[in-house]
Amino acid sequence: MQDAPPPCPRCSATAVARNGSNRSGTPTFRCRGCGQRFVAAPGKGPVPDEDKAAIERMLAERLSLRAVARITGRSRAWLQRFANDLYRRRTPHAPGRLKKVRRPDRPAR
């Protein structure tokens, strides 16, 4: 007998299917309602706004991404995405397409 899967964190539906596991082997689930993929007990939550504000100040001081990643303990991948978002929002002209746009909802070929 399996434990009941956790409800969806986005829409709190209980119609949830097992969806394999993530890179670190933690089982993942998929909501049948909204399609959200999630793990039962995420190790980390979303990055708090005060942390983001501090990271913005570090980037404004032109610290390198690696330095900011070492100081804050955030992953370089997360930091790069955050910096790209910041760049898109703060650039007065259209910055054009940044490399490696992630489209997570697209099915794998």
Ligand SMILES: [Zn+2]
């Ligand atoms: Zn859902």
